[in-house]
Amino acid sequence: MDRAELIARLTPIIATYAQDKDAVASINETTDFIKDLKINSANLVDVILDVEEEFDIEIDNLSMERMLNVNAAIEIIEDKLKTK
């Protein structure tokens, strides 16, 4: 799965919780979940649970700590898919 495909599958998940809907339209690897998309921190848990379901992976606590932007999310998903 390439990065573009990963972003395409990730986007609808983060769009659900983004309060800044305009920022969703311009999502790229540097997009920050909280600063740019204004995702409520209590909803970051939902993003993580949705990603786990979508990609059938388990995100450990250490990975979760740094999952604050699109780039980190993609790195973590790629990493977990590799070790599946």
Added chain:
Amino acid sequence: MIGNDIVDLEQAVIDSNWKRKGYLDKIFNNEEQFMITSGICSSLMVWLLWSMKESAYKIYSRETKIREFAPLKLKCNNLIIYNDKATGKVSYEDEVYFTESNFDKNYVHTIASTKQEELEKVRVKITDQAPPDYKMTNPNSVSHHGAYLALVYL
């Protein structure tokens, strides 16, 4: 340093389903989950513990400039609830933050500080009609959720 966090309980029902499978495990340790599931006000306990963690994290991230999403590393303890108030501590790595919370049927609000005596000195303003120029009043810590704005002055 002061941190504060407000949870609009009506908004929280719309935003978050904490009963979702796996949700509590990502945020709360066994002890905290026991407090949530053993009481009668589970939902209030979820947001009380959450606001304690958030208010402490705000101090930590401001002081260290480190951003991370590590709710399990923030551990709530010494929680004492009386009427509509609560006091407690949150530990995060080697730091300890003292917390004081207030709640009613509309919101839960927590202030945190590294110094317990500081909690008694602060002035808190909670409003559902945020004045547009509130930043001019130089609040020490600001939290916004749903209909509510909480401002803390030191």
